[in-house]
Amino acid sequence: MLTNQEAIGFIDSGVGGLTVVKEALKQLPNERIIYLGDTARCPYGPRPAEQVVQFTWEMTNFLLEKKIKMLVIACNTATAVALDDIRAHLEIPVVGVxxxxxxxxxxxxxxxxxxxxxxxxxxxxxxxxxxxxxxxxxxxxxxxxxxxxxxxxxxxxxxxxxxxxxxxxxxxxxxxxxxxxxxxxxxxxxxxxxxxxxxxxxxxxxxxxGAETVGEVSMLLDYFDIANTPQNKSAVNEFYTTGSPKMFQTIADEWLDIEDINVQHIRLGGQ
CATH class of the missing domain: 3.40.50.1860 (Rossmann fold)
Structure with missing residues (x-):
């Protein structure tokens, strides 16, 4: 059962998806965001399609444990090869770029x-x-x-x-x-x-x-009636990386221009 207070999950091969998050923070200020960048295994572009699908599923499963209400694959390579597979297996809306x-x-x-x-x-x-x-x-x-x-x-x-x-x-x-x-x-x-x-x-x-994708996210939030409201937003946004939290935070601080970003390191798959 989707609820409007759950977060929207964003996944990317690294920090690139923050360009999508930046637009989401601007267009959807009431929504809570959980972001995961697989910086340790970036870039995805040169990798075999099967490996990209595997990595995308690993990120997706991590965010599903966080009870997200929608998944945004904020990575073009992952969207190109994994979107259809993931969308077919999930009950929540899945958006590509x-x-x-x-x-x-x-x-x-x-x-x-x-x-x-x-x-x-x-x-x-x-x-x-x-x-x-x-x-x-x-x-x-x-x-x-x-x-x-x-x-x-x-x-x-x-x-x-x-x-x-x-x-x-x-x-x-x-x-x-x-x-x-x-x-x-x-x-x-x-x-x-x-x-x-x-x-x-x-x-x-x-x-x-990526910025264009946020318009579609906004439309789907309304369509499924799962948009959050100002009075319900309490929890803070969460940011995770498989790489260096310090490097991630440096780029995130500059690009998102918000204070107190807490970036946590995680491991996926065989890392």
């Missing part, structure tokens, strides 16, 4: 030329292309794997000159494609947004797939 990002891109594009950047796993899955083509078959889609982006964010170097150089060099193939819309197909990438926008130019609209 790919469909909301695809819908937003189709809404924004004027010339029907959309780019997608993501991890190797997300790009190889073809999940964004499939979602977009299903709704708009004539759309031109250019996909590009950016395997160096997530590690830059995880190592807290997204403000560095190295990050600027890597982003500039990686995105060069997209500059001749006449894109007017670019999907940030990894929840780590919004932390690199200023650098990406600078390379792509002001005429290209960047779509934050």
């Amino acid at each position: 790919i469909l909301p990002g695809s819908r937003a891109a189709l809404k924004m594009t004027k010339n029907n030329r959309i780019g997608v950047i993501g991890t190797d796993g997300t790009i190889k899955s073809g999940a964004y292309s499939a979602a977009i083509k299903k709704k708009a078959p004539n759309t031109s889609i250019t996909s590009l794997a950016c395997p160096k982006f997530a590690p830059i964010v995880e190592s807290n170097e997204f403000h560095s000159s190295v990050a600027k150089k890597v982003v500039s060099e990686t995105l060069q193939p997209l500059l001749l494609k006449q894109l007017d819309t670019l999907i940030l197909g990894c929840t780590h990438y919004p932390l690199l947004r200023p650098l990406i926008q600078n390379v792509m130019g002001s005429n290209v609209t960047l779509i934050d797939s």
